[in-house]
Amino acid sequence: MNPRTADACITFEDLTVGYGSHAAVHHLTGQVPRGALLAVVGPNGSGKSTLIKCITGLLAPMSGTCHIAARTSLAYLPQQSELDCSFPARVVDLVALGLWRKRGLLGRHRAEDRGAVADALRAVGLDGFGRRPIDSLSGGQLQRALFARLLVQDADLILLDEPFNAIDEKTIRDLIGLILHWHGEGRTVVVVVHDLDLVRAHFPQALLLARRPIAWGPSAEVVTPQNMQRARQFQEAWDDDAPWCEPSPAPAGDVA
Amino acid sequence: MVDWVVAPFLEFAFMQRALAGALLLSLSACPVGVFLMLRRMSLTGDAMSHAILPGAAAGFLLYGLEIVPMTIGGLIAGAIVALGAGAVARLTVQREDASMAAFYLVSLAIGVVMVSLRGSSVDLMHVLFGTVLALNDDALWLIGLVAAVTLATTVLLWRALVGECLDPLFLRSVSGLGGVVHFVFLGLVVLNLVAGFQALGTLLSVGLMILPGAAARFWVNDAVAMCVASVGIGIVSSLGGLLLSYHASLPSGPAIILSAGVVYLVSLLAGPRGVLRPALPRRHHRTA
Known part of the structure; x- marks a missing residue:
C-alpha cells in the first residue's frame, strides 16, 4: 500500500466517520485513483452517505484522514436535496x-x-x-x-448519492449515459448505488461497505453472493454498550 | 376625485412628509418581506418587530421621544434577538421558530415593563403605533438611508439570497456565504423594522413588510417580478392609507396597513394564483 500516490484523487487513511461517538464508517483505508468510476454499495445504514458527506467536507472525520488531491473541484448531488x-x-x-x-x-x-x-x-x-x-x-x-x-x-470529482431512487428506467439509462460520458472525459465519479445489476453492468470498480469495508476492487470480484452475505450480517443498530474501538492495525480494504 | 386624492398632499407639508416616508419605506421593506415569505419566515418578521421594543423603550426612557437614541436602541435589541435565536438554531437541536419565539417574548416583556416604568399609556401607544403624520427631518433621513442600504445590499447579495432560499445545501457545498447571507438578511429585517417604527410603530412596521409581499405571491411567479409587484402594492397601500386617514380621521399607521390588507384580500381572491381562478371552469385545455 502506498498512500497518496501521484494519481490518487481521494485517499482514505484509517478513516472513521460517524455521529456522536458512534462510527458509521469504520477504519477505511484506500484510494480512489484519478479518473476512476467507483460504485459504493452496501445495505441501508452501512455508511455510504456518511462517507460521501465526509468526502465533500460537510462532515469531519472522527479519526484518520480523507484527503482530496490539490486543485480538485468537486460537485455533489445529495440523496436528500x-x-x-x-x-x-x-x-x-x-x-x-x-x-x-x-x-x-x-x-x-x-x-x-x-x-x-x-x-x-x-x-x-x-x-x-x-x-x-x-x-x-x-x-x-x-x-x-x-x-x-x-x-x-x-467538476473534476463528482459525488452522487443514490441518484437513481424513484426514477424510471429510461431516465436511469440516460443518467448512466451521462455518468459514463464523465468517466470517458477522465473525471473521477463516485456513485452510491443500490441496484447491483447496474453496478455489474456499468461500474468498473466497487466498494462494498458495511460500516467497515467488506471488499473493494473490480465490481465482478466485489459484488459476489459471498460478499453480499457478509455485508448483510453487519450490525445496523447503534449499540450504546458496544465496546470502545481500541487502536489496532487497520484492516486494509483497498485493492484499487 | 382628483381633488380628493391630490389636495391633501398639496395643501399640507405633514402629508407630503408622511407620503415621502411611506413611499421610501415601501421601496425598502417590501422586497425584504418577499424574501421573508419565500423563506417561510413571515412570522419571524413579526417576532422581530416585538423584539426591538425594549431597545426603543430604553432610548425613549433616557432621551425622550428622539429618533436617534430610539433607533440605536432598537437596532441593538433586534441584533441581540436575531443573533441569539439564529445561534441557538444553528448550534443546538432547537429550530429557529422556537428559539425566536423564546427570545422575542422575553424581549417584548422587558420592553413593556420599561415603558410602564415611566410615562403614561399614551407614550406606550406612541412607541407601539408610531406617528407617520409627525415625521421630522431626522426620521426621513433615517428612512432614506435604510432604503439605500437595503436596496444596495439586496442587489449585491441577490444571487446568494436566491441560492440560500432555493437550495441551501448546494450553496454550502460551493460557497461559505450561506451562513453570512442569513445573518445579513436578518440584519436587513431589523434595519427596516427600526426605520418603520417611527412612522408606523413597532407593531405595524412589520405589516408594510409582509402584506405586500404576500399579496404579490398571488400575481406573479418570479422572484424579481414579485419584488417589483410588492413595492407597487406597498406604494398603493401607503397612498390609500394616508388618504383614508386624512378624510376619515383614522390613525394613519393602521389605515396604511388596512389598505395593504384590502389589497391582500383582493389578490387572494382575484389573483391568477389565488383561490377563485382554479374554481372557474376551464373550457379548453391543451393536449400536452
Whole structure:
C-alpha cells in the first residue's frame, strides 16, 4: 500500500466517520485513483452517505484522514436535496446555480454561460424546459435538471448519492449515459448505488461497505453472493454498550 | 376625485412628509418581506418587530421621544434577538421558530415593563403605533438611508439570497456565504423594522413588510417580478392609507396597513394564483 500516490484523487487513511461517538464508517483505508468510476454499495445504514458527506467536507472525520488531491473541484448531488421546489425559480435558474464556482456572487453570466446552461439542458433531455417553473417538473425531470447543474459545474470529482431512487428506467439509462460520458472525459465519479445489476453492468470498480469495508476492487470480484452475505450480517443498530474501538492495525480494504 | 386624492398632499407639508416616508419605506421593506415569505419566515418578521421594543423603550426612557437614541436602541435589541435565536438554531437541536419565539417574548416583556416604568399609556401607544403624520427631518433621513442600504445590499447579495432560499445545501457545498447571507438578511429585517417604527410603530412596521409581499405571491411567479409587484402594492397601500386617514380621521399607521390588507384580500381572491381562478371552469385545455 502506498498512500497518496501521484494519481490518487481521494485517499482514505484509517478513516472513521460517524455521529456522536458512534462510527458509521469504520477504519477505511484506500484510494480512489484519478479518473476512476467507483460504485459504493452496501445495505441501508452501512455508511455510504456518511462517507460521501465526509468526502465533500460537510462532515469531519472522527479519526484518520480523507484527503482530496490539490486543485480538485468537486460537485455533489445529495440523496436528500434541500431544494425548495416551491421557490419561484425557472429551470434555467436552478441549472445556472452550477455556475457559482466560475462566476461567484457578482460575476455576470455571459453569453457563453447561458450557452453552457442550454447545452446542459439539451444533454439531459430537457431541451425547451428552461423557462418552466421548477414546481412543474416531475421527479425524473427534476433529477435530470440536477444532473444538468452537475454538467454546468464542470467538476473534476463528482459525488452522487443514490441518484437513481424513484426514477424510471429510461431516465436511469440516460443518467448512466451521462455518468459514463464523465468517466470517458477522465473525471473521477463516485456513485452510491443500490441496484447491483447496474453496478455489474456499468461500474468498473466497487466498494462494498458495511460500516467497515467488506471488499473493494473490480465490481465482478466485489459484488459476489459471498460478499453480499457478509455485508448483510453487519450490525445496523447503534449499540450504546458496544465496546470502545481500541487502536489496532487497520484492516486494509483497498485493492484499487 | 382628483381633488380628493391630490389636495391633501398639496395643501399640507405633514402629508407630503408622511407620503415621502411611506413611499421610501415601501421601496425598502417590501422586497425584504418577499424574501421573508419565500423563506417561510413571515412570522419571524413579526417576532422581530416585538423584539426591538425594549431597545426603543430604553432610548425613549433616557432621551425622550428622539429618533436617534430610539433607533440605536432598537437596532441593538433586534441584533441581540436575531443573533441569539439564529445561534441557538444553528448550534443546538432547537429550530429557529422556537428559539425566536423564546427570545422575542422575553424581549417584548422587558420592553413593556420599561415603558410602564415611566410615562403614561399614551407614550406606550406612541412607541407601539408610531406617528407617520409627525415625521421630522431626522426620521426621513433615517428612512432614506435604510432604503439605500437595503436596496444596495439586496442587489449585491441577490444571487446568494436566491441560492440560500432555493437550495441551501448546494450553496454550502460551493460557497461559505450561506451562513453570512442569513445573518445579513436578518440584519436587513431589523434595519427596516427600526426605520418603520417611527412612522408606523413597532407593531405595524412589520405589516408594510409582509402584506405586500404576500399579496404579490398571488400575481406573479418570479422572484424579481414579485419584488417589483410588492413595492407597487406597498406604494398603493401607503397612498390609500394616508388618504383614508386624512378624510376619515383614522390613525394613519393602521389605515396604511388596512389598505395593504384590502389589497391582500383582493389578490387572494382575484389573483391568477389565488383561490377563485382554479374554481372557474376551464373550457379548453391543451393536449400536452
